[in-house]
Amino acid sequence: MEFIDLKSQYKASRDLINSRIQAVLDHGQYIMGPEVAELEQRLADYTGARHCVTVSSGTEALVIALMALGVGPGHEVITTPFSFIATAEAVLLVGARPVFVDVERETCNIDPRLIEEKITPATRAIISVSLYGQPADMDAINQVAARHSLAVIEDGAQSFGATYRGRQSGDLSTIGCTSFFPSKPLGCYGDGGALFTSDDALATAMREIRVHGQSRRYVHTRLGVGGRMDTLQCAIVLAKLERFAWEIKQRRRVAAAYDEMLHPHVPVMACQADRTSVYAQYTVLVEERDRVRAVLDTAGIPTAVHYPVPIHQQPAYAHLAAGECYPVSEDMAARVLSLPMGPYLSATEAQQVANTLLRAVGLRQAGEVEAEAMSK
Template identity: 45%
Template sequence: MSQIPLIDLQAQYKTIREEVRKAVDNVLDGGKYILGPEVKALEEEIAAYCGVKYAIGVANGTDALLLALDAAGIGAGDEVITTPFTFFATAEVVSQLGAIPVFVDIDPKTYNIDVDQIKEKINSKTKAIIPVHIFGQPANMDEIMAIANEHNLFVLEDAAQALGSEYKGRKVGSLGHAATFSFFPTKNLGGYGDGGMVVTNDEELAKKIRILRVHGSNPKYYHSMIGYNSRLDELQAAILRVKLRYLDEWNQGRREKAALYNEWLKEAPVVTPFAAEDRKHIYHLYIIQTDDREELMKHLKEKGIATGVYYPVPLHQQEVYKHLEYGEGSLPNSEFMSKRTFALPLFAELEDVKVRMITETIKNYYANKA
């Protein structure tokens, strides 16, 4: 039986192997391994790609969020509004700074934060909003920025899953006051290890993040802040520069596979992803909904098809946040989707015939069930 993985990193590597090896050799031959020319070049290329002035490479996507919030002055007792339907890091960094995550439910169509519910959570302690461009589709940024401007709030786009996606013709990363990316290997632009980046048009914010990532020092050994050790690795930067050249092509490949899924799952009793007309969804994950998730996932596994749940427990129901006292049913859409949604295999190199195999397997499951 053939096995179909959720994502195949080896298939991608085979297409760029020689370029990657050359880039790595250049770093090793050059002898500069920390914050060298490759990091600087990647920062410039990502900034240009996103249409912003500044990009700062850091150790990972979580640190990108942490340093951006720290540089923006978020601290003890502040409240930060965000979504509970995301990876834990989005709220974790808020708590690490002594601030309090305030969760707003999601729009059940896009899975992004429901902008209509943001205003009711704003009070004198509210200092920031973190919209997450979940699964590769941008949040409703016009309304979020309008609310933020009205209440003088800092907006940090969590774009870990969305590099290359667009909102009304503008790249994510250029929509808020700052944005963060993750280069975790499974991301649309992934390294061969950890990595992250902050982008912004705010010169002062960029300057602070550059200082924070090197123990709060500028120059070296002279410390003006309590900082972090969070630097993007030179080897990862070199690899990412190779891969960045292919990002749009790979994202388009994902969009094409998603279109096939949408077409071939029309007859199945599952809900396929909704893509807003004014946004360019890049399908970091292809998420479907069904009433019998566990049984369908089990059936797919038996047929050699990998799946994944994103996310089984919304953040407001995590044990570590019990003290925030969000009761059962307090954020119903997030709770509902955490029980119904899961991801199907999706990557640019996935053959159309395998997409067909996956969709036929799903349709056969429901036909036999009926």
């Protein structure tokens, strides 16, 4: 069993992916070829944002977003300690300081109720993270930001294709960022990412920053980076877009089956009523996680932990939150466990995962969970 089955995904779209790659090989425009502009238009249309700017990775998207907003030394950016390290890393890379706010227990996303107390005169932006494929409570976050004239960046590396109150992830704030890392719901075969905004000036800044601050060839109007997404990776994402809606539907089918088989015996990261998830991960909460993982591993079931050590407890970041604790993040880090998830996970495999997990936590014997949930 695969934790994320990229091989089956490729087989399902082999001809289209291969033809898209071949087209790039034929025209030879490996940097900023026509597929780059085509993908940016498709993604902008998909999200509803006026602009999409493809970049070399999800991390680079965050860095470029902060640079476009003018965030730098002496500034603070409020974010979550329960995320992949890139969220806070990007803030430090531009010379600013990340300030952490604890997460909601129900979603593991930043708790909007705790943001305002961390705002200071040095605060310039808020980075929310749409963890596990579900957007944060963006309206509440945007409202806090508006009261203090702050920008909001959505770190949607795990949530492209999800919605919040009928709006697409990526078009929920000042700037949206996403990643096309291969394991993401919409991934390429290397690194890639994108930025979204409906602010024309920010879009211009982000386009210039990704090519070394260049407004036109050899004219550099601002500090920039080498942050372009290459044409081959854009071509792969274009091919995968053709099945993306179907794959999201299948991910939600698998998640619904897991919900039915595991609830109420094992706590899960529930999707809130006002949003949808693309289930970049299907995450449960368990006690004695190492023991539970060992049982699953013995049964041939791969698992992952996203994330075992909160950012504020990482050696390179601990000085940023000296003396502070974030109890929900710390509790979640000790208990979260991600199960196999993807559009190509079969009903039999999902049943095996659920049965084994329930046996591991001591609630049922293998075979007691019915497979019929997968057919609903």
